[in-house]
Amino acid sequence: MTELFTDSNRSGLTRDLIEALFPMFEEASAGAIAVDRQSRITWINSSYSHLLGLGDPKTVIGKPVREVIPQTRMPEVVETGKPLLLDIMEHNRQQLVVTRMPYYDDEGQIIGAVAFVLYDDLQPLTPLVAKYRRLHQDLAAARKALAKQHRGTRYNLADFVGASPGALEVKRRARLAAGRDMPVLLLGETGTGKEVLAQAIHSVSTRADKPFVGVNLAAIPDNLLEAEFFGVAPGAYTGADKRAREGKFQLANGGTLFLDEVGDMPLALQAKLLRALQEGEIEPLGSNKVVSVDVRLIAATSRNLEAMIAEGEFRSDLYYRLNVLEIPIPPLRERLADLGVLCEALLGEICEGLDMRGEITDAGVAALSGYDWPGNIRELRNVLERALTMGEGGGLLDADAIFKVLPRSGNRPASSLAWQPVRPLARTLADAEAQAIEEALVASRGNRTRAARLLGISRSVLYEKLGKMS
Numbered sequence: 001m002t003e004l005f006t007d008s009n010r011s012g013l014t015r016d017l018i019e020a021l022f023p024m025f026e027e028a029s030a031g032a033i034a035v036d037r038q039s040r041i042t043w044i045n046s047s048y049s050h051l052l053g054l055g056d057p058k059t060v061i062g063k064p065v066r067e068v069i070p071q072t073r074m075p076e077v078v079e080t081g082k083p084l085l086l087d088i089m090e091h092n093r094q095q096l097v098v099t100r101m102p103y104y105d106d107e108g109q110i111i112g113a114v115a116f117v118l119y120d121d122l123q124p125l126t127p128l129v130a131k132y133r134r135l136h137q138d139l140a141a142a143r144k145a146l147a148k149q150h151r152g153t154r155y156n157l158a159d160f161v162g163a164s165p166g167a168l169e170v171k172r173r174a175r176l177a178a179g180r181d182m183p184v185l186l187l188g189e190t191g192t193g194k195e196v197l198a199q200a201i202h203s204v205s206t207r208a209d210k211p212f213v214g215v216n217l218a219a220i221p222d223n224l225l226e227a228e229f230f231g232v233a234p235g236a237y238t239g240a241d242k243r244a245r246e247g248k249f250q251l252a253n254g255g256t257l258f259l260d261e262v263g264d265m266p267l268a269l270q271a272k273l274l275r276a277l278q279e280g281e282i283e284p285l286g287s288n289k290v291v292s293v294d295v296r297l298i299a300a301t302s303r304n305l306e307a308m309i310a311e312g313e314f315r316s317d318l319y320y321r322l323n324v325l326e327i328p329i330p331p332l333r334e335r336l337a338d339l340g341v342l343c344e345a346l347l348g349e350i351c352e353g354l355d356m357r358g359e360i361t362d363a364g365v366a367a368l369s370g371y372d373w374p375g376n377i378r379e380l381r382n383v384l385e386r387a388l389t390m391g392e393g394g395g396l397l398d399a400d401a402i403f404k405v406l407p408r409s410g411n412r413p414a415s416s417l418a419w420q421p422v423r424p425l426a427r428t429l430a431d432a433e434a435q436a437i438e439e440a441l442v443a444s445r446g447n448r449t450r451a452a453r454l455l456g457i458s459r460s461v462l463y464e465k466l467g468k469m470s
Helices: 015-028 046-052 074-080 123-149 165-178 194-203 222-230 267-279 305-310 316-322 336-351 362-368 376-390 399-405 425-443 448-455 459-469
Strands: 031-036 041-044 084-091 094-104 110-119 184-187 212-216 256-260 296-301 325-328
Touching: 031 046, 031 074, 074 094, 074 110, 165 194, 165 325, 184 194, 194 212, 194 256, 194 296, 222 267, 267 316, 305 316, 336 362, 336 376, 362 399, 376 399, 425 448, 425 459, 448 459
Parallel strands: 184 296, 184 325, 212 256, 256 296
Antiparallel strands: 031 041, 031 110, 084 094, 094 110
């Protein structure tokens, strides 16, 4: 591994020092790993592979590191060139203390990063971890409070929860969108998390320190939309304010404008929106003055825009302007593998200010998986809130608590919603055996010799079992 490191002014460490430190770090650590410039795993030692439950280390060589360790910050080190020392990472509910450092080629260019797991047992560090978590929670609360006062975002990519193939593809495209200043079109049913994703894209884009302004087009009357978008000049119409009122474009200037349910936009406004996007200019209502604006547009819809274009309800030129990078968000019923982590995250949010804990059993998650979720994640949150409110288990949600509040509608057959309490295996086997004997006796018209032959047992064994059943 020492050949990975070369002398670099930017690294702040000489090659000789790094080469001397590496074997010491590896020997003292609970695991070590290295990635290349594309954040693909180039090396991992056997102790880290064992810690992660991977088996043979060779099986992960060449894979993107986030496919193997979803919570890793190695790509961040590769991109920024900044080391992350003594960072706490959670993996499979296990807390690890990790140090990550970039490494360079002879020209001083970053060609990868290496990480060492310094602690895999945080028991001695419990006070430090507790303080870290408290500070992290305080920081999250401060950010949320700040977002309410200013036009910022409350969500980042970590808030789009899920590790199913569908969720991972959404996150991959979102990271791609964040790195490119282009229009994005989010497609998904109501309640799939389109606004969460829009805010997440903004929060890691080059416009993150600028405003994020959202507009729900379905919630604003058509006759007020133009004023909402472009603003109103002083005295533009009878009863209008004598002061100018800025529109959403002006409020979002320099930042991101999020248009939710863009499919509900009337045709007349679609033409004006297209012009504003093409020219980078708007004209407030009642004004002859043109105002220059610079916004990054993210649009979202639950409707089929291509079908609307065919029916003359949506402009094709606006569609092509909006749909530069498309991100389809799968409905919850297509990513049921994420139900467990979604429940954990949602229960954490619900219980945050309620001074109570919220947990769900495996049986509770299994009960949720039998439903179609037409309202998606928004409906899942509602079900969990109702289950906590009506539950008597002190915040522990089992299958019974879920079925009490789960709607009985949906496309799946009712039988998939039926839940039976788990019985002891011995009782289940005894009942199955009794049913088989009964069926054999019926088939043999009560002839026990023939019944025993049908069952593949001796007559004496059949008599013995009949005696136990009586």
